Amino acid sequence: MNGPVVRDATVADVPAILPMVRSICSMHEKLDPARYAMLPNVVAMYETWLPSRIADRNSVVLVGESDSKVVGFLVASVETNIPIYRLDRFGFVHDVWVEPAARGQGIATSLALRAVEKFRAIGIKQVRLETATDNPGARALFVSCGFRVANIDMLLDIT
DSSP: OOEEEEEEOOOOHHHHHHHHHHHHHHHHHHHHEHHHHETTTTTHHHHHHHHHHHHTTTEEEEEEETEEEEEEEEEEEEEETTTTTTTOOEEEEEEEEEOGGGSSSSSSHHHHHHHHHHHHTTTTTEEEEOOTTOOHHHHHHHHTTTTOOOOOOOOOOOO
């Protein structure tokens, strides 16, 4: 039995990540259907998007393994601020997921901390992310990694 491992993702990992993409998208849609209304082909879109993120030196794509099986992933990229701020670039974590059966092994924490280190190595001074209001587990994870609440995202449907 092998312990958890976090490593850089490769294109060969994409098929293992895609079912988890479906899970994280489904979870978000259930938490807030208005905020996280996914397109029906979201997994196919990730299938195209992930290899480009993996190849991009300004992106971070990691996988977490347990017993030599991919059970988690993180996708992040360098984003550009609008030009009114002193900080012009920041890292942004788009997705973090660990399969329910593999939770509690520290994989999500390792994914988040490794992403921070990778951003630090390319000169990024700040990492941001969003969590759903109804996802206390994610908020607790990121607080434990040193993140703090910096703003509150608000939404108004005007349809």
